[in-house]
Amino acid sequence: MESTAHAFKDNAHKALGDAQLQRALGHIKVGFVHKRADAAAKLPEFEALRDQARDIKNHTLAHLDLYLERYEEKLLAAGGQLHWCATAADARDAVLEICRAAGARTVTKGKSMIAEEIALNDHLEANGVTPVETDLGEYIIQMRHEPPSHIIAPAVHLSKEQVAADFRANHTQFPADRSLEEPRELVNEARQVLREKYLEADVGITGANFLIAETGTSVIVTNEGNGDLTQCLPKVHIVVTSIEKMVPTLEDVSTILRVLARSGTGQEISTYTTFSTGPKRPDDVDGPAQYHVVLLDNGRSSLIGSEFQEVLRCIRCGACMNHCPVYHAIGGHAYGWVYPGPIGSVLDPALIGVEEAGNLPNASTFCGRCEAVCPMRIPLPKMMRHWREREFERNLTPATVRNSLGLWAFLARRPALYQGATGLAARLLARMGRRAGRFRRLPLAAGWTDHRDFPAPQGATFQQQWRRSRGS
Amino acid sequence: MSSGREQVLGALRRALKRGGSDAVEVTEVDGRLSDHPRNLVPQRAQLPAAERLDLFEAQATSQAASLTRVAGPNQVPEAIADYLKSQNLPADLRLSPDPALEGLPWERAPLLSHTSGPARESDTVSVTRAIAGIAETGTLMLQSGAEGATTLNFLPETNVVVLSAEAVVSSYEDAWDLIRRQHGAGTMPRTVNFITGPSRTADIEQTIQLGAHGPRRLHIILVESGS
Numbered sequence: 001m002e003s004t005a006h007a008f009k010d011n012a013h014k015a016l017g018d019a020q021l022q023r024a025l026g027h028i029k030v031g032f033v034h035k036r037a038d039a040a041a042k043l044p045e046f047e048a049l050r051d052q053a054r055d056i057k058n059h060t061l062a063h064l065d066l067y068l069e070r071y072e073e074k075l076l077a078a079g080g081q082l083h084w085c086a087t088a089a090d091a092r093d094a095v096l097e098i099c100r101a102a103g104a105r106t107v108t109k110g111k112s113m114i115a116e117e118i119a120l121n122d123h124l125e126a127n128g129v130t131p132v133e134t135d136l137g138e139y140i141i142q143m144r145h146e147p148p149s150h151i152i153a154p155a156v157h158l159s160k161e162q163v164a165a166d167f168r169a170n171h172t173q174f175p176a177d178r179s180l181e182e183p184r185e186l187v188n189e190a191r192q193v194l195r196e197k198y199l200e201a202d203v204g205i206t207g208a209n210f211l212i213a214e215t216g217t218s219v220i221v222t223n224e225g226n227g228d229l230t231q232c233l234p235k236v237h238i239v240v241t242s243i244e245k246m247v248p249t250l251e252d253v254s255t256i257l258r259v260l261a262r263s264g265t266g267q268e269i270s271t272y273t274t275f276s277t278g279p280k281r282p283d284d285v286d287g288p289a290q291y292h293v294v295l296l297d298n299g300r301s302s303l304i305g306s307e308f309q310e311v312l313r314c315i316r317c318g319a320c321m322n323h324c325p326v327y328h329a330i331g332g333h334a335y336g337w338v339y340p341g342p343i344g345s346v347l348d349p350a351l352i353g354v355e356e357a358g359n360l361p362n363a364s365t366f367c368g369r370c371e372a373v374c375p376m377r378i379p380l381p382k383m384m385r386h387w388r389e390r391e392f393e394r395n396l397t398p399a400t401v402r403n404s405l406g407l408w409a410f411l412a413r414r415p416a417l418y419q420g421a422t423g424l425a426a427r428l429l430a431r432m433g434r435r436a437g438r439f440r441r442l443p444l445a446a447g448w449t450d451h452r453d454f455p456a457p458q459g460a461t462f463q464q465q466w467r468r469s470r471g472s
Numbered sequence: 473m474s475s476g477r478e479q480v481l482g483a484l485r486r487a488l489k490r491g492g493s494d495a496v497e498v499t500e501v502d503g504r505l506s507d508h509p510r511n512l513v514p515q516r517a518q519l520p521a522a523e524r525l526d527l528f529e530a531q532a533t534s535q536a537a538s539l540t541r542v543a544g545p546n547q548v549p550e551a552i553a554d555y556l557k558s559q560n561l562p563a564d565l566r567l568s569p570d571p572a573l574e575g576l577p578w579e580r581a582p583l584l585s586h587t588s589g590p591a592r593e594s595d596t597v598s599v600t601r602a603i604a605g606i607a608e609t610g611t612l613m614l615q616s617g618a619e620g621a622t623t624l625n626f627l628p629e630t631n632v633v634v635l636s637a638e639a640v641v642s643s644y645e646d647a648w649d650l651i652r653r654q655h656g657a658g659t660m661p662r663t664v665n666f667i668t669g670p671s672r673t674a675d676i677e678q679t680i681q682l683g684a685h686g687p688r689r690l691h692i693i694l695v696e697s698g699s
Binding site: 074277 | 476477479480481483484485487488489490494497498500501502504505508509510511512514515516531535568569589590591593609611616617618620621622623625626627643644645648651658659660661662663664665666667668669670671672673674675676677678679681683684685686687
């Protein structure tokens with residue numbers, strides 16, 4: 001998708017003023033947060049499992065070349081085909097080529113963030129192949145020509161009234177006066193429409209939550225069953241995925257599964273966890289005749305060995321955005337690219353460049369909730385700080401910020417001067433603000449005073465007060 | 473060797489600073505894959521057989537599956553007939569082509585009719601056999617093959633799953649050991665399904681709705697004795 005991450009400030013302003021969006025975001029603050037807390041509390045080993053999940057991925061990333069080779073061996077032995085893709089363009093082309101070879105006109109798609117990352121739908125459509133999203137949320141946003149606003153709940157920004165209006169406009173085969181007030185009625189209508197699509201599709205495309213080296217297996221985790229219908233009915237199954245989804249063994253994937261759903265939706269396990277290995281076997285009664293894995297790098301390998309390596313542990317559960325006060329305030333679209341929320345603030349600059357996405361790591365109060373709930377214990381705030389450093393090093397920060405930081409650094413390295421200057425400023429501000437006790441406006445501080453008053457200092461700095469109280 | 477493979481693996485090797493010999497790493501990786509050591513397995517389901525069954529039932533039903541216990545395989549057809557009647561559902565069944573299902577005494581439920589094979593668009597009730605039940609989360613494990621049709625787990629509106637009590641294990645790890653015993657180490661059937669309750673979605677205003685695309689109902693027949 002086309003990034004608007006550079007326009008983050010404008011995007012965020014619009015989101016804050018969007019009353020409908022603000023109502024929809026209200027659901028996230030309560031729903032996901034309580035469900036995760038309950039699920040975690042019900043499993044005494046939850047924290048220990050998070051440690052182990054982290055260690056499994058650290059080990060895998062440190063040996064990723066070797067595990068990918070073992071995975072490839074097993075996948076090929078099972079009759080699957082592996083397409084290594086260094087870039088998003090390579091991956092798009094690989095998928096299109098498979099579709100063309102299969103003579104595909106319609107493809108059904110399970111939910112895949114990698115497909116979003118490589119902008120697969122646009123590419124297929126431009127080349128005469130019609131992609132049909134089958135995850136209910138993805139189906140709705142495809143109808144609206146919108147990107148997902150959340151990595152596991154793509155239509156979380158919409159109300160049921162908006163969905164009903166879209167269904168009325170698009171599903172003209174049904175009576176115009178039908179009732180679409182209840183979520184149940186909307187789900188049933190989508191079910192009815194999509195059933196035909198599963199059966200007529202020539203190719204089914206899914207993502208993968210994990211790849212297992214021990215067996216050459218790809219894994220999808222879903223609740224609706226759409227991913228399974230997508231992959232078990234057509235004659236060709238394509239998995240679009242990326243290199244960091246690797247885990248060594250079935251035992252390792254079991255451990256990570258125990259923290260995935262609990263962290264994301266607050267379920268103990270998702271309804272369907274499906275392990276696919278190669279195409280249909282000679283004796284099998286059903287299943288796809290071809291199984292392709294399109295394996296994307298797209299800059300991930302360059303994160304290994306960098307200060308951002310740990311972001312590759314991410315299992316895309318969504319817990320960080322579910323708990324983020326910034327995401328709660330502006331939703332997912334304002335971030336402007338594929339991955340929103342705290343994980344996006346770290347991952348997007350890595351994948352599309354800090355020049356484009358440098359605003360995102362700045363949109364954080366560093367409250368630390370994302371790291372506290374991340375099942376893989378990814379230090380997201382620390383990595384956002386690293387992006388801020390990179391942005392500064394590359395002269396991408398605005399001049400006023402750079403100059404102020406430069407001045408502050410100059411003073412901070414000279415304690416006597418610093419104390420003199422801050423003491424003077426505190427006394428000056430205290431005198432100027434004596435009457436009101438606060439400032440409505442301050443030079444150079446409009447970013448603060450536009451939205452709230454600045455309290456006037458009491459007269460002495462912390463250090464002065466500290467010295468006084470200790471001296472007494 | 474394609475160029476994409478060289479590019480991706482080459483970039484990874486450079487990033488990981490692989491030198492001339494990585495024999496130590498290779499040994500470690502191959503050892504982990506062949507030994508597949510267990511990580512921490514939660515205590516929850518480490519229970520004697522009877523309590524394990526109870527936990528399985530409690531977990532499965534908490535996820536909106538329904539469950540009937542029967543004393544032996546001969547009671548399965550009647551149990552299915554009773555369930556379908558109680559739900560006002562059609563009596564035409566599509567079975568997985570599994571001798572353990574096809575060989576049940578269907579004559580004991582004369583109102584039921586059945587065919588077997590992969591799912592067709594018109595099938596409304598499927599009957600499949602789980603190779604394991606996992607007590608930890610009330611999860612069923614099914615596999616594809618000559619006797620297992622994966623499409624039956626997803627296309628019909630109602631899915632009835634027959635599960636032998638002896639096949640109810642504690643954990644996912646126990647279930648993988650069953651797969652390894654049946655297929656050999658490092659080998660999997662085309663599809664292994666973990667299924668916990670019927671299909672659902674919360675994509676509209678975070679309200680949970682059952683029957684999104686897969687089955688609206690998941691009914692488990694737990695067969696307590698093999699005789």
